[in-house]
Amino acid sequence: MSKQLHAEPSQPDPPIAERSGPQLAKGLGPFAATAVVAGTVIGTGIFLVPSLMLAHVGNPLKVMGIWVFAGLLSLFGALGYAELGAALPEAGGEYVYLREAYGPGMGFLYGWTQFVVAKPASIATIATGFMLYSAYFFPGLMSVVWQIPATPAGHGWSFKLTGLQLGSALIIVLLSGLNILGVRRSGAVQTIFTAAKLAVLGTLIVLGIVYGRGSFQHFRELVPGTYAETAASGFLLATVSALWAYDGWNNVSMVAGEVKDPRRNMPLALIVGSLIVLVVYLLANLVYFYVLTPGEALHTTTIAVVTARRLMGAGGATFVAVGVLASTFATLNGSILSGSRIPYAQAKDLLFPAAFAQVQPRFRTPHVAISAQALISSVFALTGVYETLYTKAIYSEWIFYGLVTAGILVLRRRRPCLSRPYRTWGYPVVPLVFVALAALLLLDTLRERPADALWCLALVATGIPAYRIWNAISSK
Numbered sequence: 001m002s003k004q005l006h007a008e009p010s011q012p013d014p015p016i017a018e019r020s021g022p023q024l025a026k027g028l029g030p031f032a033a034t035a036v037v038a039g040t041v042i043g044t045g046i047f048l049v050p051s052l053m054l055a056h057v058g059n060p061l062k063v064m065g066i067w068v069f070a071g072l073l074s075l076f077g078a079l080g081y082a083e084l085g086a087a088l089p090e091a092g093g094e095y096v097y098l099r100e101a102y103g104p105g106m107g108f109l110y111g112w113t114q115f116v117v118a119k120p121a122s123i124a125t126i127a128t129g130f131m132l133y134s135a136y137f138f139p140g141l142m143s144v145v146w147q148i149p150a151t152p153a154g155h156g157w158s159f160k161l162t163g164l165q166l167g168s169a170l171i172i173v174l175l176s177g178l179n180i181l182g183v184r185r186s187g188a189v190q191t192i193f194t195a196a197k198l199a200v201l202g203t204l205i206v207l208g209i210v211y212g213r214g215s216f217q218h219f220r221e222l223v224p225g226t227y228a229e230t231a232a233s234g235f236l237l238a239t240v241s242a243l244w245a246y247d248g249w250n251n252v253s254m255v256a257g258e259v260k261d262p263r264r265n266m267p268l269a270l271i272v273g274s275l276i277v278l279v280v281y282l283l284a285n286l287v288y289f290y291v292l293t294p295g296e297a298l299h300t301t302t303i304a305v306v307t308a309r310r311l312m313g314a315g316g317a318t319f320v321a322v323g324v325l326a327s328t329f330a331t332l333n334g335s336i337l338s339g340s341r342i343p344y345a346q347a348k349d350l351l352f353p354a355a356f357a358q359v360q361p362r363f364r365t366p367h368v369a370i371s372a373q374a375l376i377s378s379v380f381a382l383t384g385v386y387e388t389l390y391t392k393a394i395y396s397e398w399i400f401y402g403l404v405t406a407g408i409l410v411l412r413r414r415r416p417c418l419s420r421p422y423r424t425w426g427y428p429v430v431p432l433v434f435v436a437l438a439a440l441l442l443l444d445t446l447r448e449r450p451a452d453a454l455w456c457l458a459l460v461a462t463g464i465p466a467y468r469i470w471n472a473i474s475s476k
Contacts, residue, residue: 030265035195036334037078037249037273042197043331044129045245046281047304047324050288054223054298056238060289061219063238067285070242071278074249076434078274079424080405081250082267086422087411089262093338094250094404095345101407101414104351105467110400111346112463118393119339120373124380126335127168130328134167136321141167161382168381175336176374182363193330200323201280204304207311208287216290223294236444243441244394245281248331249274250401267422336377340370350474351467395445395456402438405431 053063084097095114099107135141141163148159208214249270259265284304289297291307300306304324308316344366347357360367408424408431424430446453 029260030268033259033265033269034273034276035330036338037269038198038276039193039330039334041246041248041273041277041331042201042280042327043126043245043248044324044328045241045247046201046284047302047320047327049241049245050285051297051300051303053238053241054294056234056241058223058234059219059221060285060294060297063289064219064282064285066235066238066242067281068278070239070246071274071281073434073437074243074246075271075274075278076430077401077405078249078270079426080408080431080434082270082422083408083420083424084404084411085266085270086263087418087420089259089266090345093341093345094400095342097404097407098400099349101410102403104349106403107349108346108351108467108470109460109463110403111342111352112466113393113396113400113460114339115343115352115373116376117459118397119335119342120376121380121393123172123332123335123339123373123377124168126328126332127172127377127381128164130171130325130332131164131167133321133324133328135164136317165382169378171332172336172374172377172381175333176340176370178333179336179340180360180363180365180367180370182365193326193333197323197327197330198276198280200320200326201284204308204311204320204323205280205283205287208291208307211311212287212291214290214292218289218293221294223298232444233448236441236448239441240445243398246277247394247397248334249277250404263419263421336370336373340366340373342369343372344369351470392452392456392459395442395453396460398438398442399456399460402435402442405434405438 050063053066054060057063057066081097085093088096088100090096095107095111098110131141144160144162145166146161259269288303288307291310292303296306297303304320305317308320310316312319343352343356346352347354347369356366356369356372358368359365409428411418412427442453
């Protein structure tokens with residue numbers, strides 16, 4: 001027979017974990033992976049948004065219902081991501097899923113949006129939240145360190161640099177350095193601080209139930225004249241606030257390449273982590289509205305501090321401030337850990353500069369990607385314009401949440417033989433419900449806040465020419 005007939009069949013490219021050169025360390029066990037989910041979700045939102053949600057719907061019982069709705073919506077998303085994470089356990093998460101379902105162009109578009117604005121702005125916002133609560137102990141952080149004043153007539157550009165901004169940039173740099181030193185160290189930090197925040201919230205919950213001396217009648221009371229003009233718009237605005245607090249459940253998918261036994265631990269971390277957050281949020285809100293009257297809850301933006309003061313006196317505010325610091329620190333660490341893996345994964349696929357695919361030989365972490373992310377995040381923190389950008393970038397994130405979940409159906413059809421150790425519970429109903437609700441949320445936001453939504457769509461669209469330019473450069 002000819003040599004061609006005896007030739008060995010061609011082999012597919014080895015998975016990322018088996019390619020030559022230093023690779024990412026498998027340093028995240030089931031507890032650390034679950035901590036990435038819970039730790040990046042439970043941030044400042046649970047301490048701030050309940051009173052805002054009450055202002056939109058006017059009744060604590062409705063607020064509780066929206067927490068359940070938003071939590072189940074996030075859980076439906078996590079169930080879908082669990083299938084993709086087990087089937088495609090590579091660093092990069094959503095980028096990998098979009099690339100496999102729709103092609104490299106869609107993967108690039110997602111990674112571009114995340115790297116340029118969404119993740120850095122989110123990291124800067126979280127860092128600033130950390131420094132705001134640090135200012136509770138160190139008020140001098142609010143002082144202006146340096147400024148460029150406007151012209152005497154009040155026209156022209158002005159700039160102020162405060163200790164808050166400098167501290168935010170510094171904490172980003174320090175935590176990014178920790179992540180470069182090794183995923184095991186950052187994973188351990190994530191586990192410790194997630195446990196700390198759950199302990200603080202747990203103490204608040206137990207004390208509220210046992211010693212709160214409140215009333216369940218509070219849940220039936222209506223705060224007249226405070227909620228939105230229509231029930232639909234009020235529900236939308238309150239749901240957006242709740243989803244903001246739940247945001248981050250997808251982050252562990254971005255570090256799938258560093259999870260031990262990902263086909264088992266990825267679904268476990270996503271589902272268990274999401275359920276932990278849902279239960280904690282419901283219990284926290286139960287205590288808030290049990291201890292405080294709707295009027296008291298409505299007229300504060302720091303509902304957890306007011307609740308703690310009612311339960312524990314003057315020391316309660318300090319107790320919660322420390323808890324928020326621990327919560328925010330873990331959230332910031334998890335965001336830095338997960339976000340840097342997106343440009344790393346793109347560079348491995350030759351869709352980003354090759355330097356971003358470099359792995360530090362000693363610590364086996366993507367040090368270039370982490371450093372670049374830290375630089376952009378620090379710029380947002382120092383300029384002080386990140387809050388507006390982050391609010392708009394949230395809209396773009398939900399575009400991709402919907403596309404990723406729809407990708408489950410696409411891959412089931414296009415790659416039926418793909419190994420799926422975990423299959424989405426309730427398929428195809430669960431992913432279809434999630435995609436439909438995500439689309440409804442996006443359309444309603446476009447109607448309610450057209451300027452922000454259109455700005456976001458324009459921002460995402462800039463990735464299209466960027467992809468074409470990159471292809472032209474890389475083909476030479």
